[in-house]
Amino acid sequence: MMFDSNPDGATQAKTPHMPDDHPHVRREKVGVLLANLGTPDGYDYWSMRRYLNEFLSDKRVIDYSPWVWQPLLQVVILSKRPFSSGEAYKSIWNEEKGESPLMTITRSQTAKIRALLKDRFGDAIEVDFCMRYGSPSTKAKVRKMSELGCRRIVFFPLYPQYSGATTATANDHFFRALMEEKWQPPARTVPAYFDRPSYIDALAKSVERAYAALENTPDILVCSYHGVPQRYLNEGDPYHCHCLKTTRLLKERLGWEDSQITSTFQSRFGPEEWLRPYTVEEVARLAKNGKKRIAVIAPAFSADCIETLEEINEEIRESFEDAGGQEFTYIPCLNDDDAHMSALTEAIVENLGGWLDAGTRPGL
Ligand SMILES: C=CC1=C(C)c2cc3[nH]c(cc4nc(cc5[nH]c(cc1n2)c(C)c5CCC(=O)O)C(CCC(=O)O)=C4C)c(C)c3C=C
Numbered sequence: 001m002m003f004d005s006n007p008d009g010a011t012q013a014k015t016p017h018m019p020d021d022h023p024h025v026r027r028e029k030v031g032v033l034l035a036n037l038g039t040p041d042g043y044d045y046w047s048m049r050r051y052l053n054e055f056l057s058d059k060r061v062i063d064y065s066p067w068v069w070q071p072l073l074q075v076v077i078l079s080k081r082p083f084s085s086g087e088a089y090k091s092i093w094n095e096e097k098g099e100s101p102l103m104t105i106t107r108s109q110t111a112k113i114r115a116l117l118k119d120r121f122g123d124a125i126e127v128d129f130c131m132r133y134g135s136p137s138t139k140a141k142v143r144k145m146s147e148l149g150c151r152r153i154v155f156f157p158l159y160p161q162y163s164g165a166t167t168a169t170a171n172d173h174f175f176r177a178l179m180e181e182k183w184q185p186p187a188r189t190v191p192a193y194f195d196r197p198s199y200i201d202a203l204a205k206s207v208e209r210a211y212a213a214l215e216n217t218p219d220i221l222v223c224s225y226h227g228v229p230q231r232y233l234n235e236g237d238p239y240h241c242h243c244l245k246t247t248r249l250l251k252e253r254l255g256w257e258d259s260q261i262t263s264t265f266q267s268r269f270g271p272e273e274w275l276r277p278y279t280v281e282e283v284a285r286l287a288k289n290g291k292k293r294i295a296v297i298a299p300a301f302s303a304d305c306i307e308t309l310e311e312i313n314e315e316i317r318e319s320f321e322d323a324g325g326q327e328f329t330y331i332p333c334l335n336d337d338d339a340h341m342s343a344l345t346e347a348i349v350e351n352l353g354g355w356l357d358a359g360t361r362p363g364l
């Protein structure tokens with residue numbers, strides 16, 4: 001068998017019957033594509049408007065008829081919200097890198113997971129990330145993986161709990177990108193991982209670390225999850241159950257009583273009833289009922305973002321303090337913490353089953 005070298009250094013098998021003008025065929029690899037929600041490119045009006053328009057036009061997120069929703073979105077919401085959300089993003093922006101924290105953290109998570117997987121599988125694996133809204137787009141990263149010779153792809157939406165508004169829409173978008181590939185790679189999606197012992201363990205360790213650093217133990221740990229309309233639960237979305245189970249497993253892993261931990265839901269949007277209790281109201285109620293010291297953790301977010309850094313650590317903190325609360329501790333998301341990176345890598349490896357095992361390793 002003859003070999004020739006590709007521009008990227010990969011080796012191409014050239015069989016004697018292959019004509020000289022045969023399109024370039026790269027050495028086969030497996031691609032791992034991590035996906036998060038997305039974030040605006042800047043906090044100015046037009047960057048915010050572009051991002052919010054794409055996000056809030058997604059029918060998995062807001063499922064009203066476009067005939068009713070689009071005029072309201074385009075005329076009312078997108079003339080005001082880019083300003084208020086832009087102000088919120090400005091308060092958390094990573095000015096040094098010129099990007100939002102979600103982007104910085106996702107990049108770092110990708111680098112760490114890449115290193116862990118390369119250690120194990122070497123050049124047979126490529127690891128990258130994409131966003132559901134904005135850039136880097138899912139389509140561009142699927143294309144890039146194909147160009148790098150990834151003949152199989154594992155797609156991993158980085159949401160611990162499943163929701164149609166997050167996991168499913170990320171997967172939909174991935175499959176849409178695959179529709180445009182001439183040579184479509186076999187693909188797998190990594191399911192929600194809220195009940196993986198290694199994820200629960202990483203969460204528990206972060207709580208233990210935060211509590212150990214405090215002079216006074218908080219009266220209660222509030223697990224604040226991103227909300228969705230209550231109707232989505234009634235229509236079959238298991239997100240609410242996944243959230244409550246996360247809290248229960250965390251409580252069990254910590255060896256705590258029911259009274260030491262609770263679940264709440266944040267970020268209500270629009271006039272509908274969302275999952276209750278609402279975090280902003282519940283922390284005020286806790287303060288009024290004598291829980292003067294609380295800690296808040298956000299297990300639905302794999303990375304700190306506007307919802308945690310601004311909404312929890314600024315708005316929700318203020319609601320607690322205004323109601324007489326004395327000590328508010330925000331426990332950061334797992335971000336690129338080592339135990340978190342190992343848990344996510346373990347979920348990926350499980351979904352690589354048979355693709356990179358000795359003997360079936362593509363390209364070898
Ligand atoms: C309006 C409906 C929304 C639903 C339903 C929703 C579900 C949902 N979202 C996340 C995770 C994130 N959301 C983030 C920001 C964000 N979410 C909404 C609206 C809904 N989310 C808006 C309008 C925004 C933008 C900010 C704002 O204007 O308030 C983010 C942060 C992105 C960042 O750049 O930092 C995340 C992450 C989950 C997990 C979820 C349901 C399960």
Ligand SMILES: [Fe+2]
Pocket residue numbers: 226267
């Ligand atoms: Fe959201």
Ligand SMILES: [Fe+2]
Pocket residue numbers: 266267268306307311
């Ligand atoms: Fe929010």
